[in-house]
Each structure stands twice: as structure tokens, then as C-alpha cells.
Amino acid sequence: MGNTLVKTQLNDVKDFLTKSISILENFLNETTIAQLNxxxxxxxxYVKLILANMRKLVVYSEEGLEACSVLLQSEPFQKAAAEKTLYKIYHQCIEEFFSPKNDAWFENSRSAYTGRNSIxxxxxxxxxxxxxxxxxxxxxQRIREELEYYETDYRTKMIQSK
Known part of the structure; x- marks a missing residue:
């Protein structure tokens, strides 16, 4: 992929992470377990497990956001580092959202085909x-679809380099 496309995706992911962090932080800062009845x-x-996963998602997203910001400011643009960062964001943020390691929720993949929410x-x-x-x-879901390329591309590069 060209530098311009990778840089554009990095900007898009940066905006996505900024928005997601803001929404999650607002919820976590303003909501107590008592308010959730x-x-x-x-x-x-179970609610504690869900909230713990949300906090973990915020941390992963903040790390990804920081990496995006650093890469977007660097001159010359480091395409390989950007691709690796997008791959990492795919695994730490996107996959963690759809399938958290602590099993706070799960993705019903069939729901995605019907236009319903899959979580x-x-x-x-x-x-x-x-x-x-x-x-x-x-x-x-939108970012997942955009970054799936890095999942397969990065793995292919790792296999070829062995």
C-alpha cells in the first residue's frame, strides 16, 4: 500500500480512537454500579467484569492513539511502523471489543449479516x-473492515521473512 493510503487510514483510526475513548471515558466516569440497578x-x-473490560479497552485505545499521533508527526512517514501499529490496533482494540479475553460479552456473527447488533x-x-x-x-465494525487487510498482510510478511 502507498504511503498516502496508510497515512489516511492512520488518520481515520486516530479519529475513531479519539471518539471511542471519549465515549467510553464519559460512561466510566459518570456511571456507578449503583446507578445500573x-x-x-x-x-x-458480571457488571464489574464488563466495566473492567471497558477500562482495558480505553487503555489499549489510548496506547493506539498515542502511537498514531507519533507516527503522523514523524518525518519522513514510517510506512512499515504505521502498518505494524494498525495491525496492533486491530488486535488490541478491535478484536478486544468484539471478543474480550475476559468473556464479558461475545459476538454473534450471524447477527452482523441481518443488520442487527452483533454484541x-x-x-x-x-x-x-x-x-x-x-x-x-x-x-x-467499520474500522475492523478497514484494518482486516493488515491482519492478513502482516501475517503473510512474517511468514515470508522466516
């Missing part, structure tokens, strides 16, 4: 959490 101890533990929770969650994830999902 948690009824049972199991539900409370499903293992238990009933508050409307605030559900609405938050729904509001983020379309942007995460």
Missing part, C-alpha cells in the same frame, strides 16, 4: 450498558 450479587460481578451479553444488562455498546459497534 444491579439486583443480585451475580449480576454485580450479545451472557446475562441481562442495564439499558445504559446495552446502549453504550450499540452506539460503539458500528464504528468498531
Amino acid at each position: 444491579v439486583e443480585t450479587e451475580e449480576d454485580r460481578a 450479545k451479553f451472557y446475562r441481562n444488562v442495564s439499558e445504559q450498558i446495552s446502549n453504550l455498546i450499540k452506539s460503539l459497534e458500528s464504528d468498531f
